[in-house]
Amino acid sequence: MYDGVLSLPNFKNPEIPHILSIKNPTAEQISLTLKALRNSIYDGVFAHLFANLTGSMFLPAFALVLGASAVEIGVLAAAPFFATVVQFFGAFLVEKYNQRKRMVIVFALLSRIVWLVVIAASLLLSLDKPAVLLLILILVVLSHHALASITSIAWLSWMSVLVPDEIRGRFFGLRNATLGAFNIALTLLAGRFLDWHKLHYPDSAPTQPFDWLFTVAVFCGLLSVIFLVRKPAPPRHVYAEKITTGDLYKLPLLNISFRRLAWFAAFWSVGVKIASPFFIVYMLQVLHFDYSFIAILIVSSAFADMAGMWMWGQFSDRLGNKPVVVISGVFISVIPMLWFISSPDLPHVHLLIIVLHLVSGFFWAGFNLCSVNLVFAIAPKERNTGYFAHWAAFNGVASGIGAILGGLAFEYAPNLFMSLQLSAEAGFKSIFIISAALRFASLLLLKNVTDPRGKKTMRAIRILRNVKTWAGLMGFDGILHYFLPAKKPKKQNGRSPYWPIWRFGRSKSQ
Numbered sequence: 001m002y003d004g005v006l007s008l009p010n011f012k013n014p015e016i017p018h019i020l021s022i023k024n025p026t027a028e029q030i031s032l033t034l035k036a037l038r039n040s041i042y043d044g045v046f047a048h049l050f051a052n053l054t055g056s057m058f059l060p061a062f063a064l065v066l067g068a069s070a071v072e073i074g075v076l077a078a079a080p081f082f083a084t085v086v087q088f089f090g091a092f093l094v095e096k097y098n099q100r101k102r103m104v105i106v107f108a109l110l111s112r113i114v115w116l117v118v119i120a121a122s123l124l125l126s127l128d129k130p131a132v133l134l135l136i137l138i139l140v141v142l143s144h145h146a147l148a149s150i151t152s153i154a155w156l157s158w159m160s161v162l163v164p165d166e167i168r169g170r171f172f173g174l175r176n177a178t179l180g181a182f183n184i185a186l187t188l189l190a191g192r193f194l195d196w197h198k199l200h201y202p203d204s205a206p207t208q209p210f211d212w213l214f215t216v217a218v219f220c221g222l223l224s225v226i227f228l229v230r231k232p233a234p235p236r237h238v239y240a241e242k243i244t245t246g247d248l249y250k251l252p253l254l255n256i257s258f259r260r261l262a263w264f265a266a267f268w269s270v271g272v273k274i275a276s277p278f279f280i281v282y283m284l285q286v287l288h289f290d291y292s293f294i295a296i297l298i299v300s301s302a303f304a305d306m307a308g309m310w311m312w313g314q315f316s317d318r319l320g321n322k323p324v325v326v327i328s329g330v331f332i333s334v335i336p337m338l339w340f341i342s343s344p345d346l347p348h349v350h351l352l353i354i355v356l357h358l359v360s361g362f363f364w365a366g367f368n369l370c371s372v373n374l375v376f377a378i379a380p381k382e383r384n385t386g387y388f389a390h391w392a393a394f395n396g397v398a399s400g401i402g403a404i405l406g407g408l409a410f411e412y413a414p415n416l417f418m419s420l421q422l423s424a425e426a427g428f429k430s431i432f433i434i435s436a437a438l439r440f441a442s443l444l445l446l447k448n449v450t451d452p453r454g455k456k457t458m459r460a461i462r463i464l465r466n467v468k469t470w471a472g473l474m475g476f477d478g479i480l481h482y483f484l485p486a487k488k489p490k491k492q493n494g495r496s497p498y499w500p501i502w503r504f505g506r507s508k509s510q
Contacts, residue, residue, distance in 0.1 A: 043227035048179040053217035083145035084396025090150035091385035101233040103154040111147035112221030126207040173313020257450040264445035266398035271438030273402025301361035308365025321370040322451035323460030328366035333439035336432040
């Protein structure tokens with residue numbers, strides 16, 4: 001049985017072989033890879049719990065308790081996006097020192113323990129100097145995301161070596177779905193805890209329940225680091241030719257397919273983020289939904305995301321990533337237009353919005369999963385950190401710009417609507433239509449992007465139109481194929497020796 005310890009004979013710090021280029025891996029190589037993949041999921045669960053408790057709905061709620069203004073809330077919201085620029089420095093460090101595992105561990109640890117500063121400051125300053133605590137919070141959030149960006153670039157480079165090409169879609173689909181399940185449970189529990197604490201301890205400091213949540217978050221972050229340590233280090237390569245820092249950042253832009261993909265991501269992010277602040281505001285101010293119903297919508301979207309991760313992961317391994325990005329992108333672009341028919345006077349408007357959230361969560365799962373996997377497919381297997389840095393920077397800066405434009409629109413839109421003699425409802429819907437148009441326009445930039453392992457988009461659509469092919473695409477075992485024992489360690493009849501990653505039995509060859 002798997003004991004959770006990664007070890008190889010005669011290796012103090014085992015390096016996983018470059019499995020992406022091994023045609024006939026040995027049973028030992030397969031076993032080591034499977035252990036690494038499992039530890040990656042365990043690490044991701046605790047890392048995601050940390051990220052959720054220090055972000056999501058809890059960070060702005062904590063800031064509001066401290067009396068944050070709209071501008072300060074905007075700074076906190078934009079910090080993760082603009083911090084992605086630091087990944088260029090992370091790419092330089094990865095290529096200079098070639099220590100991906102060590103970098104991930106060190107910077108992940110630093111980015112999480114920095115939250116101890118917020119906890120300590122909250123205990124000392126929350127009652128007397130909330131403005132000072134708010135400033136400390138903003139500085140810590142910026143520092144955390146800057147350090148996490150360096151972690152991210154090294155982690156992406158590490159995972160590009162660790163995860164075999166043939167199961168990349170299924171693995172990240174399973175990993176993301178698992179993280180989503182824990183995220184749903186944690187959000188409900190943490191939200192319930194805040195309400196419970198407010199009810200039973202009304203005289204305590206309003207920041208006290210958040211101190212407990214942040215403490216649990218740091219503990220989860222440290223557990224994540226333990227599983228990072230257990231993962232094997234990627235192989236170190238001695239390159240015949242040195243690469244300059246300028247070339248490291250220039251080479252990705254010389255790859256025309258990647259350049260087109262990056263520009264698509266930038267325009268897409270602006271189109272999405274320019275409208276994203278308005279959906280919740282629209283539901284509160286126009287549709288008059290209460291917070292409890294909005295929470296139900298968020299959970300329903302998360303469940304649809306989990307289901308989508310499983311299905312799109314299966315499809316992408318067999319059809320490629322670009323077709324999934326295009327198909328899911330089209331549906332995501334249509335969704336803001338469907339909000340146009342919503343109205344507080346529309347019968348069953350609650351049901352309509354639930355359906356929109358379910359459809360949105362399902363297709364966003366495919367888009368998020370396969371857009372990143374498309375970068376993995378286009379980027380080279382080595383010296384790829386420049387690609388990941390550019391991808392994060394294009395997405396991050398564009399998302400930040402879109403969020404700022406959305407915030408400005410939220411600030412000045414009411415006056416504009418009044419001058420144009422538009423109702424608030426019509427004003428919101430005009431922004432939704434603009435967002436949909438920008439999303440559709442950005443999809444045109446995908447036309448000449450090459451997916452090295454994917455089928456043509458129209459061919460993939462023809463395959464998906466035939467429902468009879470779905471069982472074969474997803475595997476006849478259904479969801480159970482994640483856990484059923486593999487009979488042979490080597491690929492046979494198109495099956496991968498690395499799948500499923502959890503096996504309750506061992507074959508003789510293993």
